[in-house]
Amino acid sequence: QKEVEQDPGPLSVPEGAIVSLNCTYSNSAFQYFMWYRQYSRKGPELLMYTYSSGNKEDGRFTAQVDKSSKYISLFIRDSQPSDSATYLCAMSLLTGGGNKLTFGTGTQLKVEL
Amino acid sequence: NAGVTQTPKFQVLKTGQSMTLQCAQDMNHEYMSWYRQDPGMGLRLIHYSVGAGITDQGEVPNGYNVSRSTTEDFPLRLLSAAPSQTSVYFCATTGGYTGGYGYTFGSGTRLTVV
Numbered sequence: 582q583k584e585v586e587q588d589p590g591p592l593s594v595p596e597g598a599i600v601s602l603n604c605t606y607s608n609s610a611f612q613y614f615m616w617y618r619q620y621s622r623k624g625p626e627l628l629m630y631t632y633s634s635g636n637k638e639d640g641r642f643t644a645q646v647d648k649s650s651k652y653i654s655l656f657i658r659d660s661q662p663s664d665s666a667t668y669l670c671a672m673s674l675l676t677g678g679g680n681k682l683t684f685g686t687g688t689q690l691k692v693e694l
Numbered sequence: 695n696a697g698v699t700q701t702p703k704f705q706v707l708k709t710g711q712s713m714t715l716q717c718a719q720d721m722n723h724e725y726m727s728w729y730r731q732d733p734g735m736g737l738r739l740i741h742y743s744v745g746a747g748i749t750d751q752g753e754v755p756n757g758y759n760v761s762r763s764t765t766e767d768f769p770l771r772l773l774s775a776a777p778s779q780t781s782v783y784f785c786a787t788t789g790g791y792t793g794g795y796g797y798t799f800g801s802g803t804r805l806t807v808v
Binding site: 585587589615622623624625626627630669681682684685686687 | 698734735736737738739742752784786795796797798799800801802804
């Protein structure tokens with residue numbers, strides 16, 4: 582079983598829809614939770630970062646962490662065609678070698694006009 | 695401000711050839727790392743460095759070598775390329791390897807080994 586599970590999609594929604602992207606994880610030691618957006622043939626870029634359980638909002642994006650259920654979500658409101666990309670969840674914990682990220686496999690999102 | 699620069703963007707190698715993927719950052723970050731991205735596998739850590747002169751192995755280090763002589767540069771060497779090393783390679787850096795910081799990624803090197 583992978584440490585981080587993420588539905589690969591693809592997920593297709595109409596413009597203006599609310600999008601929900603999710604990841605589950607098995608390692609309760611994870612401390613930091615991130616969402617990255619990756620456009621085709623580009624590197625991942627950091628969208629949201631959170632440390633504790635609860636919600637964090639940034640514009641149209643809301644990141645939600647539920648440590649008791651080992652479940653994180655990213656909500657996108659009023660989705661736009663420019664949101665079409667692959668969304669990667671990532672989690673990290675401190676080890677002797679520093680802060681290392683474990684990524685989900687990514688969910689491909691397409692927002693259609 | 696370029697951030698993280700990777701070269702080349704594309705490369706085709708024959709089995710058994712060696713090459714070096716270059717990564718340079720101008721963010722003055724201590725922590726640098728190399729990932730490979732494969733369909734259905736996500737991003738997997740190859741090697742990382744917490745500062746000049748210090749490197750360590752990640753999840754999938756076999757067949758790769760790294761060194762870190764300066765803060766800015768972190769090259770990845772393929773010693774004897776194999777078709778299983780066909781992948782997209784990303785270099786990433788973060789300002790806080792002790793926790794709580796996001797990573798900045800380069801735009802990637804697409805490598806095909808035939």
